[in-house]
Amino acid sequence: MRSLRSLRSLRSLRSLRRRAPRRPRARTTDRGGESTVLRVMEERTEMEKERRRLKLEMKGAVEREDYSLAASLRDELLSLDRDDPVLQLEKELRAAVAEERYEEAASLRDQLEELCPTPKSKSDCVTHGVRVRVSSYYVPSRSSPHLGQFFFTYKVQISNESDKTVQVRNRHWVITNAQGRVDEVKGPGVVGEQPILRPGESFEYTSACPLQTSYGTMEGKYEMIVFDRDSFDLEEAHRMEVKIGRFALNATSDQPSYDCTI
Template sequence: MQSLSLSSTKSLAGLRLLGQDARLKRKSSIVVVACGGSSDSETPTSNSTSSFLSRTQTYALLKQQMEVAAKSEDYKEAARIRDSLRLFEEEEPVLRLRRLIKEAIADQRFQGVRVQVRSVYIEGRSQPSKGLYFFAYRIRITNNSDDTVQLLRRHWIITDANGRSENVWGIGVVGEQPVLLPRTSFEYSSACPLSTPNGRMEGEFEMIHVERVGSRSFNVVIAPFSLALLGDDDCNTI
């Protein structure tokens, strides 16, 4: 009886081993199939990445060509390439997203106040042979808050292509200290001469809540924007 029991035990153990071996084989076959499927799915991604890199390189090359044209004072060619770049940005989702992010960063918001800037090169008032480059810019201040605010003072930091900076302080803007009611805007235009073909401006507006008794003034920061022969990155008209 004991020998029969041992024999039965060995048989059962053998069956268990066969079952485990079969399960391992099934798992192995599943892994092989999964790997094969993964390999097939990677091909379109690789092609897509290669295509994007090619478009990015083309975009970078166009920007270099535009800079060369601007430095050689071939403004007509530079403007043509600039227009091509803008079309390229609209057609390429990633580049368009980058531009939108840049715009969002440039549109600084402080306590519900938003400042937007557009700049343009004024060729008629410039004299490159004498080192005079004249730029105009248009400012739009929007009060998106529920409070009435007033612009008290301005501060600009103007930097040319050689890194020389000048600080300009003043009361209000264009002779006014505008009051902005809730959900309203104020726009004005001004100008800035430079001794180099390009540069940048940045600064801040000091403002106050008109209807808050004893309230402190607050500063609305204006992100750097370009002064360039081709206009700023967003718009070349005032």
């Protein structure tokens, strides 16, 4: 149960959010700001891959009782967290709220919103215990609307919430623009990888999609292999399709989110 001090702190911050003047932010015209956001997204995606690798190696080291290596890998994970600008801002924000430094908390909140802008659209879909979350972003600095060129990035998180180990084998995207033109993209894996996800593990990546209209949608599916055990024996494994829920690519205004559960 939260303490009275914590409850007062949360109420005060909510009140501050209503009262505090926000610094103007030109997200669609400040090209330097856009490039910073994209750079942070790409860096955090790489950091997440490195975290996943280190956690797997640390788990293996503990199982082998190589505690010296496990300690070294743990220190690498801690160092990676210290280099993550978003994690550090979130840590500073929690401390500022706990210590009732609300003006500083408001500033930290604004910095977080600048680095992690609200996506134009997102989807959240679960198929047979595998969750796929997608968020899309419009990138004005790489777009030329007068030439019919609109550039979008999207971030995907694949989370294995089942009790089986799965592997992403193939992807299939269906992209529809505002004129009804449909393009399909098929290929092996994602961003050059075919990640294996044990129960509770996730994989994140960022990619891009150019469009000839200011609005469109994306949806699709992943073909995955399900392993009954950690033997990764393909003869004992079976295949399944995991849905990627429809989300918008929108350069003009926010669109509703989409979600589904199978």
